[in-house]
Amino acid sequence: MTKFIQLHLLTAFPAGNLNRDDVGAPKTVVFGGATRLRISSQSLKRAWRTSDIVEKEVGDFLGTRTVRAGTEAANVMIKNGADQDSAIKFGEQVANQLGKAKKENKTKEKESPFIRTETEQLVHLSPRELDNIAELAKRKASGHEVTDKDLAAILTSENMAVDIAMFGRMLASSPKENVEAACQVAHAIGVSASVVEDDFFTAVDDLKQLSNEDAGAGHLGETAFGSAIFYSYICIDYELLLKNLNGDEELARKAVRAFAQAAMEVPPTGKQNSFATRAYASWVLAEKGEAQPRSLAAAFCRPIYGENMLSDAIERVETFRDNMNSVYGQTIPSKSFNVLTNSGSMESVLNFITE
Incomplete structure (x- = not known):
């Protein structure tokens, strides 16, 4: 395997509130002059490390x-x-x-x-x-x-533990036992401008309804939500991961495969019971090599609009990647899949990054 493994993902999440701020609204960021929905890296990593996928593959090596x-x-x-x-x-x-x-x-x-x-x-x-x-x-x-x-x-x-090896730890009291993270996770951001909306809802009191005394709602509430296609970026320094795991290559491969699959399939848990915001990645590009890692987020500096946002986002990021490689004279081995065109597969991408 080579030094850096990079994953780029596009995932379309419908109405939801996967990652809330201090007032309960979906987190946002201003990028390219437009407000985008955002999912923090902490939220993403928590969802992956506690997922059934990671538990099944490396559960005996997970930290607490x-x-x-x-x-x-x-x-x-x-x-x-x-x-x-x-x-x-x-x-x-x-x-x-x-x-x-x-x-x-x-x-x-x-x-x-x-x-x-x-x-x-x-x-x-x-x-x-x-x-x-x-x-x-x-x-x-x-x-x-x-x-x-x-x-x-x-x-x-x-x-x-593989999650400590991947995401690191800092101990002020015992700095010699600090672990430098081998995996860097960017905050996922929407490829389009988004508006945070408010959902006003009511709940009916079943017994009150039966009494015919009061037709009013038993509860009134309000919750914020939004929807977006998110671009996510992950970079794994495989050599550092192997070092953190004391040279255990089999465990390192299992960790990379499990966390990569979780990134493709597992969303954060925020407000899932209210919105069922479940989604797999629709497009994934995996790259590996010695070249200095780089995010492709700049492909979405200009927000995407229109009726074909997902296909436009895929075209935009693939074109940007090709242009970046051309300008910098790089040839970075890669593998991808695209759900819209039924091309490639998750299995082929996972095999590519762990072979």
């Missing part, structure tokens, strides 16, 4: 993002016969090893003392690291000493 690693340590101690106070104290030690333990808020009534076993920030841990925590907790519960050196050995690069 949590503030409660210390809480789990305390629970393991209690299950193994330790008293609550000593368990909480040890859980706090674990939390401080992984980051900074939370402090109890004396003004809050009924706040659990286990709050001290949580970290201030999310910590991404591999299965091996979670096992290390559990083993230390059992040792502590049995009366054996757990030293600072033992706690420092919780974090390890051995048997690294």
Whole structure:
């Protein structure tokens, strides 16, 4: 395999609210002087790493993002016969090893003392690291000493989780255990200008309707939504991924294949029960080689309008890619599929990027 794997996708999402901002409206961005719908990279990565596709292929090598690693340590101690106070104290030690333990808020009534076993920030841990925590907790519960050196050995690069290897992690308390992300994911943006709309809805009270006393709605509400064809871009540094996974090429290939398929098939979960905004990618271009990676988002700097937006978007981005390669004198090996013309296949693209 070669150094860089790039994926370009066009996915048409109908009415929905896949990724909300602080007021509950779909996220947006101004690009080319027009407001576009946007799906954040964080939202996309979360959807992929928790998908059934990734779970099936590399589930035993997926990490856990949590503030409660210390809480789990305390629970393991209690299950193994330790008293609550000593368990909480040890859980706090674990939390401080992984980051900074939370402090109890004396003004809050009924706040659990286990709050001290949580970290201030999310910590991404591999299965091996979670096992290390559990083993230390059992040792502590049995009366054996757990030293600072033992706690420092919780974090390890051995048997690294594929999602940590792909998307990286930063630990301010243990910078030597930081992992540089091998996969970069752009925010998906609409290829056209979009307007965020509001849906006013009512809900009927079934029993009230039966009583004939009041014909009014049982609930009134409003939710924001929008629709767009999204351009998505992903870049994977395969050499760095292989390094992060300690040279395990079979696992690296599985990870690339699983996450690429998830990117094609799995949308974020936001408001799915309200809108069922399910869609597969309609067009995918995969590229690989040593050439410096580049997004093709500039193909949509001028918003697309009209009745054939999807076919126009495909033509626009393919032309832009060809022109880019011509101007820079590049020949980048590629493979694609196009649902509109029934050309290519997902399987051929996945085989191409992992062969």
